[in-house]
Amino acid sequence: MTPSLPTIEPEDVRAADKARHGGDFDAPNAVEWHPALFDFLLRLGDDSLILGQRLTEWCGHAPALEIDLSLANIGLDLIGQATLFLGLAGEAEGKGRDADALAFHRDVLAFRNCLMVEQPNGDFAQTIARQFLFSTWQLGLFEELVHSAEPRLAEIAAKAVKEVRYHADLAADWVIRLGDGTEESRRRMIDGLDWHWRFVDELFEPDAVERPLIEAGIAPDRAGLRGRFDETVNRVMDEATLPRPDYPRGVTGGRSGHHSEHLGHLLAVMQFLPRTYPDAVW
């Protein structure tokens, strides 16, 4: 019996149509990366990585077992996001660095996270203040990134946006309870927000790196996220009966590698093991 040829399915025809000509037609199509995408992905990945690492410091020290788990869950969500963003950054860079290489083998000046995430935890209220401001901003950002013209970035955002919605809601619940709680919890909540308020402007700072990505429909214009952020913050502060903090001038610089002294100490703890024992496995 003559062996029958495999049937040509419509998807085979579609794949053949897309293949390159000139002999290497079965090689996968080279992905074209926007040149600014690497920098942008580092910003996204480093924000999540550094805050995730900060939150792990609460492990075993939170005011109650339930809060210990809440904060650890948020930290793990963020580290998961960082793994995806930095993995994609490594691919976009095309120099063979993976997420681990970017997380553990870069020095402090090469980190592109915003200053807010590297700030010390302080007390529980200060940690909640940071989580509330950061997650509220990150939620607005990811809701836009879901529509990014870069499909792999949009996919990560679509997965992460549900996690971040929970983080923002949980943090807002706590801001309200601490602000409208006892005299002590209110004082601590006001102090916590005061600490972090100067780092809010940086989150919305327009910047030359992202300009071409905004024009290409890959990144949203962060300045445009401010309205929704202010709306949420004002609503929660009202419900918490808290005064709106005021700071004359925002502190910026994280996006270009000018960090506070806190980041180096965080990296020392985070990076020493993979640097000291490069072949260590779990």
Add this chain to the structure above:
Amino acid sequence: MTKDWPLWEVFIRSKGGLSHKHVGSVHAPDGELAVRHARDVYTRRMEGVSLWVVKSSDIVASDPAQAGPMFEPAESKVYRHPTFYDIPDAVKHI
């Protein structure tokens, strides 16, 4: 902090169609946060699709000291079990 918070009993529905089952308890200042704590403590590995919390102090329980009069009278009532029927072989699911 924990000592000031009331205790809440946590019930999880593991999937649609099943009933909520008691899984444990959490401390929380109010019901809304009790649901969040229950989510963070008991559903980290996709254990459920729905959560109930109820203040432990709102549960009315039987008295363990009265277990004798409460439950033992049922022991001698074997006729309450449906075991006195011949099940036809053709009936599979009963």
